[in-house]
Amino acid sequence: MSTFRDETAGPSRLPSLLKAAGVGACAGAAAAYLLDPARGRARRARVRDKAAHATHEMRDGAAVLSRDLGNRGRGAGAELRYRIAGRSADDRVLSERVRAELGRHVSHPHAVRVSVHDHVVTLEGDLLAEEEEHARKAVRRIPGVKAVDARWIPHIDPSGVPTLQGRGRPREPVPELRQQRWSPTARFGAGLAAAYALTASRRLPGPLAWIVRAAGAAVAARALTNLPLRRLTGINAGRRAVDVAEAVEITAPPEAIWKLVSDYSVFAEVMPDVYEVRRSPDGGLSHWMIKGPAGVPIRFDATETKRDEGKEIAWKSTEGQLIAHTGSLRLVDRGRGRTRVQVRFTYNPVVGAAGHAIAKLLGADPGHKLRQDLARLKRHVERAQQRRETGRRGHPVAVGS
Template identity: 40%
Template sequence: MKAAIWGLGGLGLGVGLMYWSDPRSGRWRRSHLQGRAVHAAHEAGSAVDVVRRDLAQRSRGLFFESVSRFRSEPVDDVTLTERVRAALGRVCSHPGSVKVSARDGIVTLEGSILLEELKHAVPYLGRVRGVRGMDNRLLPFAQSGRQSELQGGIARRRPFGSKHWSPSSRFFGALGGLSLASWALQQRGVLGSLLGLGGAVLGIRALSNMELRRLTGIGVGPRAITLHKDITVNAPVEEVFAFWDAMQNFPRFMTHVDEVRVDERGRSYWKVRGPAGLHFEWEAVVTRRVPNQLLAWKSVKGTSVENSGVIHFEPTAKGGTRVDIRLSYNPPAGAIGHAFARLLGVDPKRQMDDDLLRFKSLLERGKATGHETVTRESLAPNQSGRPSLMH
């Protein structure tokens, strides 16, 4: 077993040395790594200052909160009502649908609430300072359904199930993860492996400040990673929309896209080059198409890289077009896989920026360079049979 571990370690070291000392791209990779190291040092200094201030403020707040609990100060009904209403907004997605009133320390709750939120909202509100009792008259609903007061809103999570951790929580989480991982290295057997894995997961969760589902890509569909970009092109909106409507032209200017085929049903088949020379393939369908306004798509179920996106087209006052692009995707291993790809020099955000610059050049100047130099005249017609770029 030990020989196998040493063998894998030697193999990894050899691959790393080949990657960083490559005579063709190694110099750029080393320079890029050095630049990122300097940037990381500056970011670390800024993070230390943020954690210091957050710890100071939270410690001060905890101190005054603790002191106030030992004081038997009378709380008038108006103040208590406002305290409960403020706390309600932290655990309820539709606080406006709940009527709060108080009398002699007894808080009455009336209105509509989602059943899932009711389970932890009432106990949480009962712990608000000054509350002596709760009179729960809320009407719970399993789903918003036809209840207009429960439509929309922002989903709330339990206080200890927050999507984003505070700087202090991240600091202690990273410290705890590092301690667990260090202690696990001294252990043997299943216990040591589990502790090491737990420490690594806790450390990554704290450093990235991302949910475990997004980190691993499990159970989040195509929304593990989201990219947003907008660009203005000096071309009519009809021409710009026709360009994006012809997906088979994308490999001509997108350097990481090897092939896109579109069948008669409008379903597209993609072949994309990923990190370390790996290739990924998937199928996608157009979910919504509004000529000259909107184009949306998503991958079909079971694909290796789940993804979805929407593009909005908006004409400008000077005759150009503003293109707003939102792209979500779930790479293998989720955000961890995304971070590994960036470590290998494959940055999807930078690729997207470069592709959009080539797209802008193609429409404004008539040519751009991807796998090859491409011009307007060489592009294929779109799905409707019209030329993808109008003249």
Template identity: 55%
Template sequence: MVTNADPAPWERCLTVIARPEPSLSSRVRAAALGACAGAAIEYFLDPVCGRSRRARVSDKARRLTRRVQGGAGVLRRDLTNRARGAVARVRYRFHGRHADDRVLHERIRAELGRHVSHPHAVDVEVADGFVVLSGDVLEKESGRARRAVARIPGVKAVRALWRVHVDPAGVPQLQGGKPREPLFELRQRHWSPTARFVTGSAALAAWVVSRRLHGPIQAAVRVGCVALLARAAANLPLRQLIGFPAGGRDAFLIQDEICVAAPVDEVWPVVSDYERFTEFIPRILEVRRHPDGTSDWVLQGPGGVPVRFTAIETERVEGRTLSLRVIGRRAANTAMVQLIPVDPGRSRIQVRISYLPAAGAVGRAIASLFGTDPARELRAGLTRLRSGIEERARSGAATAATGWNTDPR
């Protein structure tokens, strides 16, 4: 007997599903994504500059595609060569012990070149697999080099009779040279394609595994994954990627040159007076020189934000060279202009700029996306500089030929 109080069978199968309220982080994330999408739409659909911006992004996408295809080919060749090298090393370990003294001597010389900063200061004698090392060597390299020679297949024993020096001072054979200490590949400044591929794959795998973690541990693992992925993709040290702490080795280098149809004595007054750079490079808003050799600069940064800094002349050779260096935290920012006479009526202007962008390589990539490319602007500035100097030279030639001043100034 079924009463009205008892629920119907179909009512017993109904389950009320309550839609959860979105959390605050989800709302903030949605708002941020919406703002970014709106800014991107406004940037690329601008009626004045939108077409050129879309074309620029399209060109960069095609360039990135070509670079990825080229990188895949380089990775394939690197993996193939490493596999061949691994097979050769295994074969060398088994068959390399049967080598005559002449071959063994060459192997030892090659191995010393990897561990000793002055390999030519070391004499090697080999007799039936027994090695005698003599000559001069630094103390910090002696033990490492001896152990490396002892590991060479075919070497039966090593006797070190060389003279060990703590300080190379007073030893002509140990002057100059570079320290040659083997460095693990991931500690090197630039990684091989295989190391980048393996590290990036490991970072992706760690990101997937981190889904099982929670709280600060998950955040720390994912931050490390992002850092490794960025390091492997850019093939640049992390400090150069983020721009902190910055040093001279982390600076980016751009250089260019151009020929001008004017002699050096007509080009130098324009090049050396860098207050006139505002006439040729629109991004330079103002330059003020001071009697003590310093100068105040105002540049237009990304987004139109002015960037101010003070520079000082570090070298000035009249008619030849002008060098500037930024004073302050980013002292690695330097610029050098050189004039080289080509013939009596032509000169070559060479410009070399070393700079540290804000936020490192990441900031440089973002600025490039928004149209700030220092290399392209340097080329455009040199082109304007050449046009101005050559026009000035033609105007002066016309004045000298006619006797009339054709310059309206």
């Protein structure tokens, strides 16, 4: 009696076996991380704190989303009433509506005079020729406007027109999805659309499915982080993809701290990742050598953009540097011999904010390193201050001879 053996059973089960092996490996690594005899307790406490923080964040986010949805619902109802019942407005109200609408489409609205009689709008004055057609159509769409009598004078060259001087810019409404920061409702809707795209991509042919998945993943990342895609990817983000800001209060007067930070001499002493800092003879340029990935030294130049003696220094990397960034260090006198040191910098790592998130996940978090560096600066300055005070007390100055 022969037994039939399915030759395709082995290969067909390979993906599921690999998944099971991957899940098992991850579970084992997590267990080893959390149950470590030496550090497991602190790690479990940190995980609990992060879970509690995430729960609070989700609760607060749900409350913000609920309020935003309610406000937008009421706003949509008011817009509908305005479109339906707004046609019965008197000429005074209609004139104010026209003025408000012109401000969105005309760069110099003060140069246009508006008068309304029997729901007929008369427009006089001056405006740029490139704005005329758009502004006329916008006024015509206002509920209650029967006709538009455009008597204004369009100008191709405004150089000879006094009312068109100065730099003006129409305040045209920006579509929600083109804004830098999305509202909670837009993020929620975009997240739902991304989830639907990722789910529906399973039924699409191969190349199209990957395109839809990539688009869905990009929209999901945009909705989750509320950062523009150029800051997420680092493409065309300039020096700003990630913002890092920290502060520390030091028991020392501002002038004592300024002597150390104004020539950058203290940075190589308190920052382990800074090998060397040299200032150019004119003081406007500084040359840095810092510890890069895998310990490889990285050199870059930075130029000062602001120096307020005793208070603030600001700088930016010169063009063509590997990691473009800007930064500032500010001293705030808190009185009674105490100073608050505020440091802020923005930088564009590889793959932008996404690279920053990956680095943070792997332990290379610039915010955490900055806090450590400021703590070392605090210890360094306070010890130096104590030595100076001890020296003054131990060696009194002799009066006379």
